[in-house]
Amino acid sequence: VSTIETGVIRDLDALLERARGAGDRSIAVVGAQNKTALAAALGAERIGLARAVLIGSKSLVEGLLREVSAGSSFADRVIDCAGEVECARLGVQLVRSGEARILMKGSMDTSALMKVVLDSAEGIRAGRLLSDVFVCEVRRADGPRLVLITDGGVTPHPDRQQKIEIIRNAVEVAHALGLECPKVALLSATERVTPAIPSTLDAAIITQMNRRGQIPGCVIDGPLALDLAVSPESAEVKRIDSPVAGEADILVAPDIEVANVLAKSTTYFAGFRSAHVIIGGRAPVLIPSRADAMEAKLFSIALGVIMCAEKE
Amino acid sequence: VSTIETGVIRDLDALLERARGAGDRSIAVVGAQNKTALAAALGAERIGLARAVLIGSKSLVEGLLREVSAGSSFADRVIDCAGEVECARLGVQLVRSGEARILMKGSMDTSALMKVVLDSAEGIRAGRLLSDVFVCEVRRADGPRLVLITDGGVTPHPDRQQKIEIIRNAVEVAHALGLECPKVALLSATERVTPAIPSTLDAAIITQMNRRGQIPGCVIDGPLALDLAVSPESAEVKRIDSPVAGEADILVAPDIEVANVLAKSTTYFAGFRSAHVIIGGRAPVLIPSRADAMEAKLFSIALGVIMCAEKE
Numbered sequence: 320v321s322t323i324e325t326g327v328i329r330d331l332d333a334l335l336e337r338a339r340g341a342g343d344r345s346i347a348v349v350g351a352q353n354k355t356a357l358a359a360a361l362g363a364e365r366i367g368l369a370r371a372v373l374i375g376s377k378s379l380v381e382g383l384l385r386e387v388s389a390g391s392s393f394a395d396r397v398i399d400c401a402g403e404v405e406c407a408r409l410g411v412q413l414v415r416s417g418e419a420r421i422l423m424k425g426s427m428d429t430s431a432l433m434k435v436v437l438d439s440a441e442g443i444r445a446g447r448l449l450s451d452v453f454v455c456e457v458r459r460a461d462g463p464r465l466v467l468i469t470d471g472g473v474t475p476h477p478d479r480q481q482k483i484e485i486i487r488n489a490v491e492v493a494h495a496l497g498l499e500c501p502k503v504a505l506l507s508a509t510e511r512v513t514p515a516i517p518s519t520l521d522a523a524i525i526t527q528m529n530r531r532g533q534i535p536g537c538v539i540d541g542p543l544a545l546d547l548a549v550s551p552e553s554a555e556v557k558r559i560d561s562p563v564a565g566e567a568d569i570l571v572a573p574d575i576e577v578a579n580v581l582a583k584s585t586t587y588f589a590g591f592r593s594a595h596v597i598i599g600g601r602a603p604v605l606i607p608s609r610a611d612a613m614e615a616k617l618f619s620i621a622l623g624v625i626m627c628a629e630k631e
Numbered sequence: 632v633s634t635i636e637t638g639v640i641r642d643l644d645a646l647l648e649r650a651r652g653a654g655d656r657s658i659a660v661v662g663a664q665n666k667t668a669l670a671a672a673l674g675a676e677r678i679g680l681a682r683a684v685l686i687g688s689k690s691l692v693e694g695l696l697r698e699v700s701a702g703s704s705f706a707d708r709v710i711d712c713a714g715e716v717e718c719a720r721l722g723v724q725l726v727r728s729g730e731a732r733i734l735m736k737g738s739m740d741t742s743a744l745m746k747v748v749l750d751s752a753e754g755i756r757a758g759r760l761l762s763d764v765f766v767c768e769v770r771r772a773d774g775p776r777l778v779l780i781t782d783g784g785v786t787p788h789p790d791r792q793q794k795i796e797i798i799r800n801a802v803e804v805a806h807a808l809g810l811e812c813p814k815v816a817l818l819s820a821t822e823r824v825t826p827a828i829p830s831t832l833d834a835a836i837i838t839q840m841n842r843r844g845q846i847p848g849c850v851i852d853g854p855l856a857l858d859l860a861v862s863p864e865s866a867e868v869k870r871i872d873s874p875v876a877g878e879a880d881i882l883v884a885p886d887i888e889v890a891n892v893l894a895k896s897t898t899y900f901a902g903f904r905s906a907h908v909i910i911g912g913r914a915p916v917l918i919p920s921r922a923d924a925m926e927a928k929l930f931s932i933a934l935g936v937i938m939c940a941e942k943e
Contacts, residue, residue: 579820
């Protein structure tokens with residue numbers, strides 16, 4: 320157990336174990352009248368990951384609890400609340416008061432929830448950009464390895480300063496996973512810096528800022544095409560001089576489309592297991608996809624727990 | 632053999648077989664003093680795919696031919712030419728005169744070759760946009776399936792009209808692969824049409840143009856996130872009404888970065904086999920990556936041969 324608690328987390332089972340050892344935290348499910356979100360929250364509680372607080376229509380939630388034979392033990396956790404905006408606001412209030420440490424979307428439109436979360440006065444902003452960090456378990460010849468992909472969920476077309484904040488958020492997750500100095504690849508379609516692809520210019524600038532100590536806690540290189548970022552063989556064949564090539568821990572996409580498509584390709588083409596969480600606010604926010612497997616939802620809750628523990 | 636010759640090509644071995652049956656065509660290797668390109672061209676000739684014409688430094692090429700014990704049989708195919716731009720121009724002339732049917736990059740900077748290829752007066756343009764079509768062999772529970780990804784190689788940020796030409800090129804490849812009415816997914820980070828992500832607006836417009844018969848030979852739908860495009864399970868869970876969802880044959884990316892990263896993730900994360908070719912000009916152009924496996928280079932030549940045959 321001690322090596323798990325202090326070493327680098329290399330796969331999602333180890334993430335789950337580490338989170339279980341981190342103590343249970345309250346997770347507020349907003350719009351809890353949702354069978355899969357409810358099942359994930361209850362499943363997380365059963366394995367000692369998190370304590371569920373269920374915000375939603377009391378009658379519907381209780382009906383669902385009876386369906387999964389969990390009526391009696393969770394009945395006192397239901398906070399009756401009608402309307403999705405009201406549920407979102409209540410969840411955010413619980414985070415602000417410290418009663419909930421993680422926010423999870425249930426039956427609710429994602430953009431409606433994010434509007435409440437991101438509200439500058441009443442939301443859970445903490446003076447930073449919020450961004451989605453997707454963690455996938457890459458299978459390599461040298462063993463499993465967690466690779467982070469960002470930002471596939473919040474900022475559609477980040478400017479350079481926003482990219483730097485996105486990097487900082489992902490580096491914080493990497494640190495929580497035990498990587499002391501994560502290797503960050505700034506993805507593009509090429510490793511050449513060219514005005515024809517503006518993201519390569521941002522990548523060059525951000526790389527140099529990292530060299531100057533302006534973005535600490537990681538080593539950054541870009542632009543890099545995906546093969547150069549993650550394949551040691553490709554990095555060797557192409558003979559690139561890079562401290563990141565072939566061994567990237569964090570893949571920073573130039574925009575939401577690249578990150579979203581890449582993350583989904585690791586799930587739907589490569590079959591990698593994954594977790595994802597929105598961080599940068601007062602609490603991690605989980606937006607499980609309807610298409611996520613139950614396992615992915617539990618891993619995401621574990622990632623949220625780890626990110627809470629990191630802050631303490 | 633007859634079913635292979637007329638049916639849908641579902642994997643890359645079948646592509647190779649179909650190309651071998653299509654008769655051998657001349658492939659001009661520009662900058663032939665390149666060991667891996669030379670080996671691919673000779674390998675293709677040995678299996679009856681294509682006849683190699685080797686343009687480059689005669690002494691270097693002949694040295695390499697001796698190294699691979701192919702000196703005597705290929706010595707008469709070497710056209711002595713110094714300088715990469717000269718080699719590129721000579722290759723393009725062979726295409727324009729009909730002596731070569733496929734152009735393949737050897738030792739040469741890609742952008743130098745493309746500048747010659749795309750020259751409006753002396754290049755191999757045919758009044759259309761050139762674009763890269765990447766063909767990967769997706770492994771699904773219901774068997775292998777060829778999925779096209781475009782454009783990860785030519786136009787950095789295509790406007791709407793250019794996207795339509797990129798679609799037409801990919802549809803031409805799909806037709807050559809035996810798909811009579813390929814399903815085209817316009818990728819984005821979401822299936823919602825929203826001004827926050829401009830590619831979703833283009834996708835909506837192009838979808839409707841297809842419904843109006845303005846883009847024939849295929850059925851188009853978008854915007855779609857990758858999971859909705861390729862996963863029948865995801866399409867079912869999210870209950871989307873789409874003639875493409877879960878079964879896309881062609882994935883059209885909003886820009887070069889999305890296409891390039893997605894294509895590379897199918898190789899480097901999912902381990903799918905692949906081929907790719909630039910089409911839209913008078914001849915297919917092959918730009919093998921230094922990191923491509925020999926098998927991928929042969930598949931790309933086969934794809935080039937198929938695309939020549941399609942035009943005849």
